[in-house]
Amino acid sequence: MALETAYIQEKLSQKFGNNVLNFEMKRDIFTLEATPNAIHDVIRFLKEEEDLNFHFLTDLTGIHFPDNDETHQFAVVYQMHNWVENVRLRVKTFLPENPETVTITDLFLCANWMEREAWDFFGINFIGHPQLKRILNMDEMVSHPMRKEFPMEDSGRTDKDDRFFGRTPVNN
Amino acid sequence: MSDSKINMVAPPEGVTGEGFFATKLNDVVGMARANSLWPLPFATSCCGIEFMATMASHYDLARFGSERVSFSPRPADMLMVMGTISKKMAPILRQVYEQMSEPRWVIAVGACASSGGVFDTYSVLQGIDKVIPVDVYVPGCPPRPEQIVDGVMQLQELVRNESVRRRNSPEYKELLASYNL
Numbered sequence: 001m002a003l004e005t006a007y008i009q010e011k012l013s014q015k016f017g018n019n020v021l022n023f024e025m026k027r028d029i030f031t032l033e034a035t036p037n038a039i040h041d042v043i044r045f046l047k048e049e050e051d052l053n054f055h056f057l058t059d060l061t062g063i064h065f066p067d068n069d070e071t072h073q074f075a076v077v078y079q080m081h082n083w084v085e086n087v088r089l090r091v092k093t094f095l096p097e098n099p100e101t102v103t104i105t106d107l108f109l110c111a112n113w114m115e116r117e118a119w120d121f122f123g124i125n126f127i128g129h130p131q132l133k134r135i136l137n138m139d140e141m142v143s144h145p146m147r148k149e150f151p152m153e154d155s156g157r158t159d160k161d162d163r164f165f166g167r168t169p170v171n172n
Numbered sequence: 173m174s175d176s177k178i179n180m181v182a183p184p185e186g187v188t189g190e191g192f193f194a195t196k197l198n199d200v201v202g203m204a205r206a207n208s209l210w211p212l213p214f215a216t217s218c219c220g221i222e223f224m225a226t227m228a229s230h231y232d233l234a235r236f237g238s239e240r241v242s243f244s245p246r247p248a249d250m251l252m253v254m255g256t257i258s259k260k261m262a263p264i265l266r267q268v269y270e271q272m273s274e275p276r277w278v279i280a281v282g283a284c285a286s287s288g289g290v291f292d293t294y295s296v297l298q299g300i301d302k303v304i305p306v307d308v309y310v311p312g313c314p315p316r317p318e319q320i321v322d323g324v325m326q327l328q329e330l331v332r333n334e335s336v337r338r339r340n341s342p343e344y345k346e347l348l349a350s351y352n353l
Contacts, residue, residue, distance in 0.1 A: 137295060138260040145294045157288065157298045165292045 003052070003085040005030045011052060015045060029079075031090040039076075039093040040102040046080060046089065047107055054080035054089055060104075060114035062122035066148045074099040074124060095124065103129040121146035181207055198336055205249070205275065206331040207237035209324070212248035214268060216255030219282035219314040223254050226317040236324055245271040250327065251304075254314075256284040257297045269304045270353060274339045277331065279323050280306045283313040305347055 005023075008030065012020045019038035024031055034042040046054040058079040065072060072094040080089045095101060103126040104111045115126040116135040123144035126132055134141065143150045153160070153167070162168050184203055186195030211233070215223055226233050227241065242248035245268050257265055269278070280300050283289035286309045288298035300306060307330055310323035338344055 136260075138258075138262075141259075143294075150294070152294060153292050154288070154294050154296065154298050156302060157292060159287055160292050160298070165290075167292075 003082060003087045008052065008089070011049065012042065012045070016042060026090070029088050029090045031092065033092045033094065036093050036095055036101055039078075039091070040104060040107075042091060043078060043080075043104050044107055046091070052082070053084060054082050054087075056081040056083055057104075057108040057110055057114075058088070060111055060118065062099075062118040062124050062146070064122060064147050068094075071096045073097050074122060076101055076118065076124060078104075098125075099123070100125040100127055102127050105129055120144070123147065199332075201336050202332040202334060205334075206328040209236070209238050209250045209277070209328065209331065210240050210242040210248045211238050211250045211252050211324075212242050212245055212268070212272065214251060214253045214255075214265060216257065216261065217284070219254035219285070219312075222314045222317055223252065223281065223320060226320045231317040231321060233321065233324065236321070236328065238324065245269075246273055248272055249276060250324070251276065251278045252281055252320075253278065253285040253300050254281040256289065256291055257300055258295050259297050260295075262297050262300075262303050265300060266303050266353075275331075275334070277307045277327055278304060279308045279310060279327055281310045281312075281320055281323065282315055283311065286311065289313060303351065304353070305351060 005025065009023045009032070012032065016034070016038055019035045020032055020042060021035075022031075022033040046052050058081045060076065060078050063075040063077060065075065074095040075092050076095065076099075078091040080091065081087075082089075093101060099122070101124065103115055105115065105126075105128070112130070113135055115124075115129050116132060118124045119126065119129075119132050120134045120137055121144055133139070137145065145152075153165070181203060183193070184195050184199030186193055186199075213220065213223055225231060233239075238250070245251075249272075251269060251272060253265065269276070278300070280286045284291060284296070285300050286306075288296050290313070297303065308323050308327045310319050312319050315323075335341075
């Protein structure tokens with residue numbers, strides 16, 4: 001019997017009540033939101049509960065929503081995969097300005113580098129991470145470049161024409 | 173020698189007499205340097221593939237005295253930077269340049285090494301001349317092997333006419349100082 005989304009929703013709601021919300025089928029992947037306080041337990045439950053068995057963390061990344069309200073400025077997105085049933089799941093948690101959340105490196109070792117990447121690009125602080133430092137950008141960088149307030153282009157550019165980089169409204 | 177196809181480099185201007193040939197030391201040193209440039213490839217992306225073609229038999233950079241590709245910076249003369257240099261890579265490129273012994277020359281091959289190219293972004297160095305001095309820029313994305321060969325020939329021209337005292341001149345020291353080298 002395949003793992004039904006309704007069953008996943010029921011199991012999670014039973015266990016976590018109001019800490020899991022906004023269940024929906026979005027772009028072919030069942031998506032839910034968890035509160036920052038519950039996220040670690042939700043991930044652990046999804047991984048360790050026998051009949052859910054989301055034992056594989058496909059991806060972990062951040063998103064910046066500068067236009068959202070204060071408590072929803074950042075999102076951390078966890079993509080999980082049950083290989084046995086071939087069911088995927090997307091878990092989101094929303095964070096305020098100066099985002100902080102609990103690391104899941106104790107559950108998934110692969111989260112180590114993914115969380116470092118999220119720190120590098122979004123400045124999301126994963127509490128309890130064994131070595132939270134930049135992974136792709138140079139160590140001297142002060143900004144978190146994927147946040148919307150930082151410009152994409154390099155400040156030292158000298159001979160670049162904005163028209164050729166799609167940075168003007170009309171390219172002519 | 174009669175049926176050989178070997179091209180000899182023409183001797184520099186000078187005075188020939190019976191059993192002697194007089195010329196300027198500058199010209200002899202320049203000629204020797206220009207025809208034995210050891211390249212040090214610093215290839216990070218597609219321009220590096222073009223360089224491989226340049227070194228291979230069809231284009232054969234060895235014809236210009238660059239047979240010996242040096243993978244150690246110390247004996248190399250000509251640093252060829254081919255490809256996108258990210259800001260994280262910049263200190264390494266600098267270190268390689270610092271490890272080369274004088275006299276040393278730099279060719280920036282391709283749009284990325286010359287100016288950052290299409291990568292108008294925070295993570296990419298906007299031209300290697302932000303961190304090290306460059307002698308010859310080869311345009312193209314990527315340049316054809318002919319263009320790379322042309323770049324090397326342009327550099328040979330620079331090398332041939334360079335004064336042996338240039339590396340001790342205050343202007344040169346000032347240039348290095350402007351890059352904090």
